[in-house]
Amino acid sequence: MAATMQDVARLAGVSAKTVSNVVNDKPHVSKETRVRVRRAIDKLGYELNVTARNLRKGRTGLIGLALPELKLPYFAELADSVIREAEKVGLRVLIEQTNSDRNREIDVLHGQRRLTTDGLLFSPLALGQDDIHLFKVDFPMVLLGERVFGSTNDHITMSNVEAARAATRHLLDSGHRRIAIVGAHPGEKVGSAALRERGYREAMAAAGLEVDERLVRATGLWHRNTGAEATDSLIEDGIGFDAVFALNDTLAMGVLHSLHSHHISVPQQVSVIGFDDIEDAAYTRPTLSSVSPGREQIARNAVELLELRISESSKGLDARKPVQRIFADFELRLRHSTR
Numbered sequence: 001m002a003a004t005m006q007d008v009a010r011l012a013g014v015s016a017k018t019v020s021n022v023v024n025d026k027p028h029v030s031k032e033t034r035v036r037v038r039r040a041i042d043k044l045g046y047e048l049n050v051t052a053r054n055l056r057k058g059r060t061g062l063i064g065l066a067l068p069e070l071k072l073p074y075f076a077e078l079a080d081s082v083i084r085e086a087e088k089v090g091l092r093v094l095i096e097q098t099n100s101d102r103n104r105e106i107d108v109l110h111g112q113r114r115l116t117t118d119g120l121l122f123s124p125l126a127l128g129q130d131d132i133h134l135f136k137v138d139f140p141m142v143l144l145g146e147r148v149f150g151s152t153n154d155h156i157t158m159s160n161v162e163a164a165r166a167a168t169r170h171l172l173d174s175g176h177r178r179i180a181i182v183g184a185h186p187g188e189k190v191g192s193a194a195l196r197e198r199g200y201r202e203a204m205a206a207a208g209l210e211v212d213e214r215l216v217r218a219t220g221l222w223h224r225n226t227g228a229e230a231t232d233s234l235i236e237d238g239i240g241f242d243a244v245f246a247l248n249d250t251l252a253m254g255v256l257h258s259l260h261s262h263h264i265s266v267p268q269q270v271s272v273i274g275f276d277d278i279e280d281a282a283y284t285r286p287t288l289s290s291v292s293p294g295r296e297q298i299a300r301n302a303v304e305l306l307e308l309r310i311s312e313s314s315k316g317l318d319a320r321k322p323v324q325r326i327f328a329d330f331e332l333r334l335r336h337s338t339r
């Protein structure tokens with residue numbers, strides 16, 4: 001028979017109310033009492049009925065995570081990190097893939113499914129700055145990514161410009177001058193592609209080099225095949241280059257495939273660096289240098305912020321803590337694809 005809260009109270013020599021205060025982390029309980037109650041819980045194997053607690057609080061214990069495409073390793077790994085962080089605070093994660101579809105992203109914000117969750121972590125891709133009015137919602141939400149800036153929501157993103165500048169500078173410091181960039185989105189003003197291209201151009205300018213626009217290769221989706229196709233066209237056009245900055249690791253894997261197919265050695269003839277530092281980057285041949293954009297920090301901060309906003313909402317607090325904008329720390333992970 002499962003232990004009850006009353007069983008814990010009798011063993012610890014306290015009231016059931018005190019046990020409830022301890023398991024719900026309420027203040028005004030002495031350290032000695034907390035220790036005694038925790039020991040009784042461990043000894044009896046008492047398990048808190050999270051569902052019942054959430055119902056009392058008017059919460060479901062579920063949060064939503066809306067991502068563009070789980071086929072891309074970065075988003076799959078981000079989802080894994082978010083799930084792990086949510087478990088630490090007793091939350092479950094309901095994942096929705098939007099496929100970068102505008103109507104599906106609008107439905108994430110204003111559809112009926114939102115009622116099944118306490119809050120939302122949302123990485124939009126189809127919606128942008130012109131849609132900022134759609135992000136005025138009456139539920140806790142934390143934005144991820146680079147598509148929308150200036151909303152009244154908490155926002156956690158990468159240091160895209162600075163990280164891309166550092167990746168390009170690494171190639172320049174290694175002696176490269178003809179650096180191609182794969183994954184550009186011409187005409188994009190905000191978003192990962194625009195910001196990372198900006199960092200690339202700033203690094204080139206700081207080195208006193210003009211960008212040969214023929215080295216800037218556009219792709220649609222950031223997949224292996226588009227990275228390979230962009231590199232194939234670069235080679236077939238006869239444009240000389242000695243390094244490639246791919247705007248994500250999936251593109252970079254396509255770049256490596258193309259170079260190998262054309263018998264171009266990496267890094268002896270051409271260096272390659274990617275962005276995202278997905279797990280597969282350490283297992284390509286050669287292993288892929290990449291920018292680690294702080295995925296674990298993004299997941300941790302996102303869950304912490306959302307939990308804070310859910311708590312404020314459930315308590316009906318009028319005075320909310322100020323909206324936060326967090327740029328995650330990045331790090332270059334140098335492997336064998338660059339000199």
